[in-house]
Amino acid sequence: MTTNRPFQRALLNWYRQNGRSLPWRTTRNPYAVLVSEIMLQQTQVVTVLPYYKNWLRRFPTFAALARASESDVLHAWQGLGYYTRARNFHAAAKLVMNQHRGRFPRDLGQIEKLPGIGKYTAHAIGTFAFDQSVPIVEANVSRVLSRVFNSRIPIDSTEGRRVLWDHAGRLVPAKSPARYNSALLDLGALICLPRNPKCHVCPVKRFCRAKNPESLPIKRARPAVKELTENHALIIREDKILLEKSADRWLGMWILPPLNRHWKDDAIIYETVFPFTNHRVTLRIFRRRRRKIEDRREPWFSIRDLDSIPIPSPHRRAITALLN
Ligand code: SF4
Structure with a gap:
């Protein structure tokens, strides 16, 4: 896209008026941001909200989490499902305390070495905690970008993921990347919906090449249940x-x-x-x-x-x- 600036401006203007007010957006503390990002993997915002607050009350820092017993950690996670996330987070807190002397690393490569943290989560911490100009690609962003670029490559294929990360990387601004990335997430959550996208009120409609938005993104056939x-x-x-x-x-x-x-x-x-x-x-x-x-x-x-x-x-x- 040769129109990055107008795209970013349109998105950020819309976000100023319409962005969601979420508790993890009022902090730059890497621990609190990481709590939200790990909980949001495979879980909806509305479910995460009470867990996020309880977790921070119970384990307010990496040190507190590292000291906790596995039983207490699993108990606090109970009901969120996918318990491997909680066990990995517990292990990551211990590594932050033991290998990084309690200071969460800023380097994406170092962040990605922590248990349970993949490319998306590392980039999310980079942008939301440290305001680094790095792209993020998760389900909402994948849907928005595959529609904006009318991409028909399956988003869960290696090639599809590479293309999405390339698009996202080219669009992310040097200034206010955290706000821009939050805006992209909210566009997917509020406007560019999986069904019945609200194209008539979409702030980036003039940049969008999607011919048939509801048919996008393309995904590979799921394994049978x-x-x-x-x-x-x-x-x-x-x-x-x-x-x-x-x-x-x-x-x-x-x-x-x-x-x-x-x-x-x-x-x-x-x-x-x-x-x-x-x-x-x-x-x-x-x-x-x-x-x-x-x-x-x-x-x-x-x-x-x-x-x-x-x-x-x-x-x-x-x-x-x-x-x-
Ligand atoms: S115009 Fe429609 S399909 Fe394109 S980004 Fe906006 S909501 Fe999504």
């Missing part, structure tokens, strides 16, 4: 419940004990379906007879204390429904 069934037991003794520490999907969190063999359907006391990546998981709960409590190694938890331990949402919902 796989069905999974998981059977677990509800085992209660007096005011205690038996749980097991997950060793895979919800590593480090507490779940209802899995049942490995086949159980008759009529013994099901609770059933729900939840999505997980490209899976559709049917969670079935069976009541089992009390196990002997003599073995003190078994993790029996007081039902009163369940709120204070990390339990993934599908299992917590099942426990709450069944105990009620």
